[in-house]
Amino acid sequence: MSRKKSQSSGNKPLPANQQKGEKECSFCHNHKKLTEFYISKNPLFSVDGRVPVCKDCVINKSLNEDGTINELELNKILKKIDRPYYKDLIESAINGFKKEHSYIEDDKVSFYGKEILQRYFRLIAMRQDRDKSYEDSEKDDFVHKTSNTPQSTKEKIAQKYADIKENKLYKNEQIKQESNIKWTKDDKQNMKYIISKLGYDPFEDVGLDEFDRKYCFNLLSGYFDTPGILEDGHKKQCVIEITMSYCQCRKITDELNTELSKLEVNEKRITSLTNAKTSLLSSIANIAKDNNISSNYSKQASQGQDSISAMMKEMEKHDFEEIKVNLFDIKTSEAFRQIDEISNTNISNQLTLDSSEYSDIVKEQRDLIRKYESSIDELKEENRKLKNRIIDLEIDKR
Numbered sequence: 223m224s225r226k227k228s229q230s231s232g233n234k235p236l237p238a239n240q241q242k243g244e245k246e247c248s249f250c251h252n253h254k255k256l257t258e259f260y261i262s263k264n265p266l267f268s269v270d271g272r273v274p275v276c277k278d279c280v281i282n283k284s285l286n287e288d289g290t291i292n293e294l295e296l297n298k299i300l301k302k303i304d305r306p307y308y309k310d311l312i313e314s315a316i317n318g319f320k321k322e323h324s325y326i327e328d329d330k331v332s333f334y335g336k337e338i339l340q341r342y343f344r345l346i347a348m349r350q351d352r353d354k355s356y357e358d359s360e361k362d363d364f365v366h367k368t369s370n371t372p373q374s375t376k377e378k379i380a381q382k383y384a385d386i387k388e389n390k391l392y393k394n395e396q397i398k399q400e401s402n403i404k405w406t407k408d409d410k411q412n413m414k415y416i417i418s419k420l421g422y423d424p425f426e427d428v429g430l431d432e433f434d435r436k437y438c439f440n441l442l443s444g445y446f447d448t449p450g451i452l453e454d455g456h457k458k459q460c461v462i463e464i465t466m467s468y469c470q471c472r473k474i475t476d477e478l479n480t481e482l483s484k485l486e487v488n489e490k491r492i493t494s495l496t497n498a499k500t501s502l503l504s505s506i507a508n509i510a511k512d513n514n515i516s517s518n519y520s521k522q523a524s525q526g527q528d529s530i531s532a533m534m535k536e537m538e539k540h541d542f543e544e545i546k547v548n549l550f551d552i553k554t555s556e557a558f559r560q561i562d563e564i565s566n567t568n569i570s571n572q573l574t575l576d577s578s579e580y581s582d583i584v585k586e587q588r589d590l591i592r593k594y595e596s597s598i599d600e601l602k603e604e605n606r607k608l609k610n611r612i613i614d615l616e617i618d619k620r
């Protein structure tokens with residue numbers, strides 16, 4: 223809802239274009255003409271109807287060092303000066319700028335953040351949004367509800383630009399990743415090696431997180447080291463494919479472990495996850511076999527070793543402990559270590575375990591764990607009582 227015109231104060235500021243005089247910017251402390259400050263209808267700024275920070279400061283605070291728009295900062299400052307954040311208007315501002323500066327290449331346009339934002343502020347000063355507050359735009363989920371733009375375009379625009387709400391999540395995610403995922407020197411070297419050999423980053427824009435990317439680079443560099451791969455464009459694509467399939471496999475294993483660690487295991491889900499994993503592994507094996515990648519995969523592989531065990535070896539070499547189990551407590555991981563032992567620690571051997579066998583083993587382990595857990599609890603309780611008894615006895619002795 224748009225704000226009603228202030229009824230409380232009788233001194234309404236003069237119309238914007240008639241305002242004269244100067245004021246000090248509360249950020250850069252320069253004295254500037256009133257017209258150098260953006261208009262806001264927020265009652266907090268009702269003395270002159272203008273925000274306390276000058277236009278230059280508002281815009282500069284919303285830019286990155288390279289001149290591109292920092293959408294999050296823009297969000298924050300718009301919230302502070304209580305002006306709306308509309309992603310569709312940012313899009314319009316960019317398009318308008320492009321049209322007027324057709325000589326600027328499309329991929330360079332984003333560096334003109336200042337000019338784009340100046341346009342943006344002109345757009346939100348127009349009749350449709352003149353009286354809107356930040357909250358108004360927030361209620362619209364930052365895209366105008368009432369425009370002729372098709373819904374699909376609106377959704378695209380909504381995803382294209384960041385806003386405070388979604389970015390909270392994104393940021394947490396990033397902090398989580400940054401703190402957990404460390405790229406060692408070797409990791410970085412592998413990444414550079416891959417990119418230099420391919421001329422591009424094969425794991426960009428495919429929805430991988432940091433951990434997966436690192437995993438993929440390390441695995442792929444093992445393949446690239448194998449003679450005959452780099453010279454063959456088709457094989458190169460095959461090993462990229464294999465690498466990403468392994469990455470998916472790892473995710474499935476994670477999910478499988480999470481599911482199995484629950485008290486109430488969803489057998490259907492286990493079956494479908496196990497099937498998915500099995501089919502991934504066999505498609506990996508097929509790609510490898512069809513393209514003769516398996517036999518000469520690893521220099522260190524002794525003869526007769528199949529490709530999968532060799533790949534496992536490679537993963538282990540790269541210290542991917544995490545591919546095993548990482549999502550639950552020590553006791554359950556211990557259980558999985560045992561299951562792993564039963565299946566000979568080799569994924570290819572796991573292939574021969576069908577899902578029902580697998581879940582049978584896990585069920586048994588789980589029952590054992592529960593049994594031991596309850597006996598631990600009983601023993602603890604007994605222990606506690608005994609300790610109390612000792613204390614009582616000692617008190618009695620005195």
Ligand SMILES: [Zn+2]
Pocket residue numbers: 247248249250251252275276277278279
């Ligand atoms: Zn300023």
